[in-house]
Amino acid sequence: MLMALSAPALAHPHSFIDMQTTLVMQQKNLLALKMVWTMDEITSADLLYDAGSAGAGSEIWKKLAAEVMARVMAQHYFTNVYRDGKPLRYMRLPSEYQLSRNGNKAVLEFVIPLAQPAPLAGKPIIFSTYDPSYFVDMTYKSDRALHLPAEATPACALSLFTPKPNASMQAYALSLDKADAPPEEMDLGQQFAQKVTLQCQ
Template sequence: MMKLKKIFAGLIFVLAQSFMVPAAQAHPHIWIEGGIELVFNSQGYASGVRQSWLFDELFSTYALQGMPRDKAGQVPSAELEKITSEWMAALADPESHFFTKITLAGKPLTFGAPRDARSTWDPKASQLVLSFELPIDPPVKIDAKGIEVDIQDPSYFVAFDYKGGVRAFKGIGAPAQCKFGYMPPRPLDPKTERLLWSIPPTQKELPENLREAVRQLSHQFTVKCP
């Protein structure tokens, strides 16, 4: 987690100095619009979780600052591959582990090494997208008790949004009887929000009382196949 924060925190510091953005002085620092898919294999077992992270415009613009562009504004694929490698290495830290947890009937499952990781740049929207798949190792059969995928940064350094709720959650090759659900994060109380917004970007860890409070900010995606 610390490696990831060092990568992002350096960007946040320069953003605060260069762009004078008030929001860069508080938690969260980076906003991501997410998309998520649960992949099933030919036997009908859940075999992976695919994710797409659309970074906010301000962070995206700075992350690519100084990189060469072609006439259409595109960034060379080699530069995007370098960013992807750095981010995936940082996200693999056991503490953050891609901000993703998955359980089957309440029991945690393990992921294999991520695959199909890539970054893309939309010059018109000035936004970066990171996409990747976390294989479920081994694949599992989902029953009526169901599977749950939780997305959250426990430090609230990164905030997620899933527009459309359950419509942002898709099944690839899912058995017909499977039912998909989504539970959004519970809103924070005003006092907690003020405390979070008062934390400077130089402070990498949340106090214990705030760590407990932000646990309710998890996006919970469920699938049951009765």
Template sequence: MKKASSRCRYGWLGLGIALCLGEPSAALAHPHGWVDMSVEGIFDDEGNLTALRQRWRMDPFYSQVVMEEMATADDATSMAERLDALGVEIRDNLATQHNLTTITLDDDPLAQGDVSDTNTDYRDERLIYDFVLPLATPQPLAGRTLRYRIFDPTYYIEMVHEANEDGSRPLPGALTLANAPEGCATVVVKATPDPQKVMEAAMLDKSETGEPNLGRFFAETGEITCPG
């Protein structure tokens, strides 16, 4: 089988391009890989939430595939330069899909700004992508609740907050706050998909997609609440 390009291999990061990954044919049922993520809510000096800083750690198999392919590049660039270029393409792909992130304030959708401060690295056999996702307008949270969900609409990739070994609870660093007003609190709410949706995902092989936005049924919800 012809080897897929690096663009195809990480197409799911922004476009849900499952067929390009070239994974073993024995891999059946969604999801086919995962991302461990952590999020930091960033506040300004006026107490407004301005951005969500996100860190995505790709699963070891996916990370290995991408790193091996980048290592074969026939040019004079360093690995650091190749990682930077990868980060630019990831950023551009994600921008076409709202960065796989939905944000609401008291259940009203919030607009996003342009991603900044991107960084791509490889540590502990995991490919890591860091970025800052600004809100289009800083938001006061006094007496309000901001919620976000981060998910691959195709559910080809499962995206979950950093958790303990059995996945039963998020780690303390999975959702944190920077410069937040006193009393603000966070919680990560686990997804509780309908058994029918679980069965639907389990019946999909890597060449199939389910209903539009299947991934939303499996998405965790991060909540940031500040006292009024």
């Protein structure tokens, strides 16, 4: 959980991350996921306060980036990648990452390399990014937040599925305050988690 990014709130979720993902491909293989996470103003406040007026790329920003990235890595990037019901493994360390400011928001960018290149042809590849506790809402605003390299566009397509939990599930999530944590086995975040499907010819 992004404990360093949480802020007091009255109900679940407490923090909001607007996501974008670009698929990194080469020679008809999927190599990595390049993610851009833009945090809401309240979540960003402490990070931006610590950064002060430091310029982009400064040691302060590098230190903050390493701290945030360590928390993300501890949760396996909050990301699951599957093909034909089997998980695709990825490297434990990102190949690159950085933290920056966009107005009153903090932006974390990083690349998750797959442990082995995944052939594009064949069964679809499905990935999902979410916080199991649903303390952090991690969302693609639309399918325009998903990007394919130009050379893959004719052969590949991305689709975004956004679940619609029933009214009782939504009411339960809203009833939780900062001190509450849903039962771990409930995997509350998965009930709200979007799924992205990559299908290539």
